[in-house]
Amino acid sequence: MKRQITIKDIAVKLGLSTSTVSRALKDHPDISPKTRAAVKELAALLGYRPNRIALNLRNNSTRTIGLIIPEIEHYFFSAIINGIEEIAYKNDYSVMVFQSNESYKREVINTQAVLTNRVDGVLVSFSKETNDFSHFQKLIENEIPVVFFDRVVDSLPADQVVADDYQGAFIAVNHLIEKGCRRIAHFAAPQNLQIGKSRLSGYHDALLKHNIHFDHELVFLADTYETAKKAAHDILRKPNPPDGFFAVNDMSAIAIIKAAKELGKRVPEDLKVVGFENSKSAGLSDPELTTVDQFGFELGREACLMLLKRLKEQTPAELFKPIRKVIKTKLVVRSST
Amino acid sequence: MKRQITIKDIAVKLGLSTSTVSRALKDHPDISPKTRAAVKELAALLGYRPNRIALNLRNNSTRTIGLIIPEIEHYFFSAIINGIEEIAYKNDYSVMVFQSNESYKREVINTQAVLTNRVDGVLVSFSKETNDFSHFQKLIENEIPVVFFDRVVDSLPADQVVADDYQGAFIAVNHLIEKGCRRIAHFAAPQNLQIGKSRLSGYHDALLKHNIHFDHELVFLADTYETAKKAAHDILRKPNPPDGFFAVNDMSAIAIIKAAKELGKRVPEDLKVVGFENSKSAGLSDPELTTVDQFGFELGREACLMLLKRLKEQTPAELFKPIRKVIKTKLVVRSST
DNA sequence: ATGAAAGCGCTAACAC
DNA sequence: GTGTTAGCGCTTTCAT
Numbered sequence: 001m002k003r004q005i006t007i008k009d010i011a012v013k014l015g016l017s018t019s020t021v022s023r024a025l026k027d028h029p030d031i032s033p034k035t036r037a038a039v040k041e042l043a044a045l046l047g048y049r050p051n052r053i054a055l056n057l058r059n060n061s062t063r064t065i066g067l068i069i070p071e072i073e074h075y076f077f078s079a080i081i082n083g084i085e086e087i088a089y090k091n092d093y094s095v096m097v098f099q100s101n102e103s104y105k106r107e108v109i110n111t112q113a114v115l116t117n118r119v120d121g122v123l124v125s126f127s128k129e130t131n132d133f134s135h136f137q138k139l140i141e142n143e144i145p146v147v148f149f150d151r152v153v154d155s156l157p158a159d160q161v162v163a164d165d166y167q168g169a170f171i172a173v174n175h176l177i178e179k180g181c182r183r184i185a186h187f188a189a190p191q192n193l194q195i196g197k198s199r200l201s202g203y204h205d206a207l208l209k210h211n212i213h214f215d216h217e218l219v220f221l222a223d224t225y226e227t228a229k230k231a232a233h234d235i236l237r238k239p240n241p242p243d244g245f246f247a248v249n250d251m252s253a254i255a256i257i258k259a260a261k262e263l264g265k266r267v268p269e270d271l272k273v274v275g276f277e278n279s280k281s282a283g284l285s286d287p288e289l290t291t292v293d294q295f296g297f298e299l300g301r302e303a304c305l306m307l308l309k310r311l312k313e314q315t316p317a318e319l320f321k322p323i324r325k326v327i328k329t330k331l332v333v334r335s336s337t
Numbered sequence: 338m339k340r341q342i343t344i345k346d347i348a349v350k351l352g353l354s355t356s357t358v359s360r361a362l363k364d365h366p367d368i369s370p371k372t373r374a375a376v377k378e379l380a381a382l383l384g385y386r387p388n389r390i391a392l393n394l395r396n397n398s399t400r401t402i403g404l405i406i407p408e409i410e411h412y413f414f415s416a417i418i419n420g421i422e423e424i425a426y427k428n429d430y431s432v433m434v435f436q437s438n439e440s441y442k443r444e445v446i447n448t449q450a451v452l453t454n455r456v457d458g459v460l461v462s463f464s465k466e467t468n469d470f471s472h473f474q475k476l477i478e479n480e481i482p483v484v485f486f487d488r489v490v491d492s493l494p495a496d497q498v499v500a501d502d503y504q505g506a507f508i509a510v511n512h513l514i515e516k517g518c519r520r521i522a523h524f525a526a527p528q529n530l531q532i533g534k535s536r537l538s539g540y541h542d543a544l545l546k547h548n549i550h551f552d553h554e555l556v557f558l559a560d561t562y563e564t565a566k567k568a569a570h571d572i573l574r575k576p577n578p579p580d581g582f583f584a585v586n587d588m589s590a591i592a593i594i595k596a597a598k599e600l601g602k603r604v605p606e607d608l609k610v611v612g613f614e615n616s617k618s619a620g621l622s623d624p625e626l627t628t629v630d631q632f633g634f635e636l637g638r639e640a641c642l643m644l645l646k647r648l649k650e651q652t653p654a655e656l657f658k659p660i661r662k663v664i665k666t667k668l669v670v671r672s673s674t
Numbered sequence: 675a676t677g678a679a680a681g682c683g684c685t686a687a688c689a690c
Numbered sequence: 691g692t693g694t695t696a697g698c699g700c701t702t703t704c705a706t
Contacts, residue, residue, distance in 0.1 A: 001397065001455070002480040006699055017677045022701060030675055052453050053399065057682050060338065064433075064454075072415040073617070081409050083434055094454055096401075097434050097695035099422055115400075116389050117431055120338070143339040214384045225621075254621050261623065280410070284562075284591050284599070286623040343683060354693045359685060367691055391683035394698050 005048040014038060025050075045258040049085040056118070064094045065307065066119035068110045070102045070127050070151075075279035076249075076296045077125070080149065083300025084123060091308055093120075104129040111135040114144075116309045121145040121307045124151070128190055143317065145310035151193055152324075157317075159310065163197050163294035167331035169202025172274040172292050173246050177210045179337050181244030183273055184212070185235060187222040187256070189248045196223075199248055199276065218242060228252035232259035236271075243271050250275040254285045257336060272337040287335035299327050342385040351375060354433055362387075370556065393455070401431045403456035405447045407439045407464050407488075412616035413586075413633045414462070417486065420637025421460060428645055430457075441466040446471040451481075458482040458644045463490070471503065478653065482647035486640040488530055489661075494654075496647065497661045498640040500631035502532050505666035506539025509611040509629050510583050514547045516674050518581030518609055521549070522572060524559040524593070526585045533560075536585055536613065555579060565589035569596035573608075580608050587612040592620045594673060609674040624672035631666050 007025070011018045016035065024031045024039035042048075056062045065088055069077050081097070088095050096117060107127050114122050115138075122139055124146060129157035133153050139146050140158060152160040176184055186203045189196035200219065207214050220235070222228040228247065232255060235241055247253035253275030257267050267273055267287055275282060278293035302325055344362070348355045361368045361376035368376075378386075383645065393399045402425055406414050418434070425432050433454060437444035444464050452457050452475075459476055462481060470490050476483050477495060489497040505637045513521055526533035537556065544551050557572070559565040565584065569592060572578055584590035590612030594604050604610055604624055612619060615630035639662055 001458070002478075004479075004699095007701095008699075018699085019678080019701075021678055023676085026701095033675060035675080049452060050396075051455070051699050053390065053397075053455050054682090055701090057388075057394050057684095057698090058700055058702095060390075060682070062390065072409060072418050073412065075410065078409040078415055082435075082436070085434070094433050094435075094450060096431050097418075097422070098431075099419070115386060115429060118338070118388065118390050140338075142341075258621070258623075281618055281621055284618055285593070285621060286595075323635045341683095344685095349677075355683085356694080358691055362691085363685095369691060372691080388683050391698090392685090394682090394700095395684055397698070420688075 004051065005043075005046045006051065007048070009046065010039060010042050010048060014042060016048040061120050062118050063092060064096055064117065064119045065304070066096050066098065066114035066117065066122040068100060068107065068114065068122060068124045068126070069097045070100050070125060072097070072099060075281065076277050076294065077151075079296030080125075080300035080303070083302075083305065084304045085298040085300075086297075087301050087304035087308065093308070099125040102127045102129060104132075108135045113137055114139070115142065119144070119218075121147070121311050123303050123307055124148050125150045128193065131192055135223050137208065140317075141240060145307055147303050147307045147310070149299055151195060153194075157320050157322055159306045159322055161299055161306060162194070162324070162326055163299060164326050164329050165198035165294075166202040166205075168276060168294065168331075169199040169246065170206045171329075171331045172276065172290075173203045173206035174191065174209070175290070175331055175333070175337060176244040176246060176272055176274055177206065179244075180229060180270075181242075181274055182212060183218070183240070183242045184218065184244035184246060185218040185242040187220050187245065187252045189223040190221065196248070203246055222252055223248050225251045225255045226257035229259050232256040233263070236260060236263050236265060241271070245271065245273045247273065247275050249280050250277040250279040250289060250291055253289055253291065253336075257287070257289070266285040268337050274331075274337055278332050282332070282334070285336070290334045290337040291332055293330045294334050295327055295329070302327060341388065342380075342383045343388065344385070345604065346383065347376060347379050347385060351379060357406055358638060398457050399455050400429060401433055401454065401456045401550060402641070403433050403435065403451035403454065403459040405435050405437060405444065405451065405459060405461045405463070407462060408439055409434070409436060412618065413487075413614050413631065416633030417462075417637035417640070420634040420639075421641045423634075424636075424638050424641035424645065431646070437464045439464045439466060441469075445472045448476055451476065452479065456481070456647050458484070460640050460644055461485050461627075462487045465530065467633035468529055477654075482644055484644045484647070486636055488532060490531075494657050494659055496643045496659055498636055498643060499531070499663055500636060501662070501666050502535035502631075503539040503542075505613060505629040505631065505668075506536040506583065507543045507615065508666075508668045510540045510543035511546070512627070512668055512670070512674060513581040513609055514543065514549065516581075516605075516609055518579075519549060520555070520577070520579045521583060522555040522557065522579040524557050524565050524568065524582065524584040525588045526560040533585070540583055559589055560585050562588045562592045565592035566596050569593040570600070572574050573597060573600050573602060578608070581664065582610045582614050584610065587614040587616040587619045587626060587628055590626055590628065590673075591618060593627070594624070605672065605674050611668075611674055615669050619669070619671070622673070627671045627674040628669055629666045630669050631662055636664050646647050 275291035435447040612628035
């Protein structure tokens, strides 16, 4: 990078001291209007821009937020990033992105990177593999505010923003039942994730409400396109297959539809499918997918807002009370049910 | 953030000077093994981490790359980010992401943000709206290395990484012709983008090769799902509709399939469709989409590698020779043709 | 109304 | 082999 104009350059050219220039630039009342004008004019002329790095060092703050996220490619997460960036941008923060690629090991490294980069705060959605949270604990011990979103953990003193997974699952399954399904399978996320548990329990309770027997055999761990495709194939070939599917995300749901078609079954006539996410793909599939919108953009916004609030407040650790924010979900009915 | 352990803390506790500690930490040969060991032990014990901000100031470098990109939500771009992050991570760089959201105005602000954040280099794919490139010119004048990817511009002294758009379009259209299509429409990107031009010209030349008349009336500006859906509806209802479609991206291609189905036409029997991108959605559509893979991940990797090379070399502006790297594309044949 | 000096954390040229 | 010092660019007391 070219040598940048500094406050000193301006000071020398104007025969002033650096402190005067500094003050003039930020409209300090002590400075005479004349000097102020002169300084500002020259600054503009030379294209002076304050050196953020120097400010960082002095203020011990980088106006940067670290984002640790499983994978950008997932529509849901990219929607969240949009929300985060929107708020960060408005508040003059920048965002550093670190992907864990669903790897615990990589995630640990990410937390170190976030420390080295001296970000002011961190937004986290952890990997599917993560069961030990001590790397996040370390961030918190360093008094770096952390806000968890989507995939959260209760054992840490940190804020959380989540979709209302239980409610979303409940209305999804309720919808299937009202549409006439009686034998409903659930393609679930790993149960070490709260979202896995909450959606399963929403599924469970919706069945209960309608006096439908909860059958362990109808719950499968299948939260990717590939695993879901395979699982759906297996189940649909067995005698007495389900007439309804509630999948933990859109990819799994679309895989179910795919599998059904391949087996010559019709959706929604022979079986109905509901997803969770309301991704772009939900509108592209054939038939279009009924799904629970979890408002990723909103979720990202909220998470970022909570973090910025913490950054302003600087609550001492002893007084810290974690806040949990729940974003309501909404069923989007399309033609797969 | 909690007050961090500094080199001074260690120096005081050990009765040494800060410089000795600094040297010990980086295995300077002058330092006696004893001191070195003592310093390192205490550093580990106290959990010392070098303050990157101080280093930034001293070295006038942030080990950070700025990424200016239209929108993360697009699969192609998120694949690119993956590639970029992969390389950045391996080389101990961090990535700051700035989305233009396809807005020229926002993009100009992004370039300012990138300057304020004193990133070491910038990777850019500009917005569809962008016709004036002076904001990037400004980066280059500041001697910040810039590498353009996917959407590039020739008038600036900067490296470029692009997919082989011409070749991709050519093989796509050639494929349609070989499959029997004779009246082939092209859904194009804006012609201020090189990719728009190159793909159009690949389309044109493939027709030429087979002595098929190039018909202006069969080229439409339609590079989003919505615009393509509408355009396809219009065209397919006219007499003598096309029997083949080459779309500039997968979203448009999928929209064409959607529109065809809504009009009771069969793909690939009544009309064949080829996309460009090989996104996740291409494998989900029904029928699955034949498309040109443009290897976003590779493209991101290459772009980042080129940037890192420039950062190492520090070529003076007078000697700068822009490099253009072309990533070969590949036709992925599925059932839409 | 302006300047001098110290300090943020670290490194390196220059002592000794 | 280790210490002293200056400096990266900026702000902010404390003088004047």
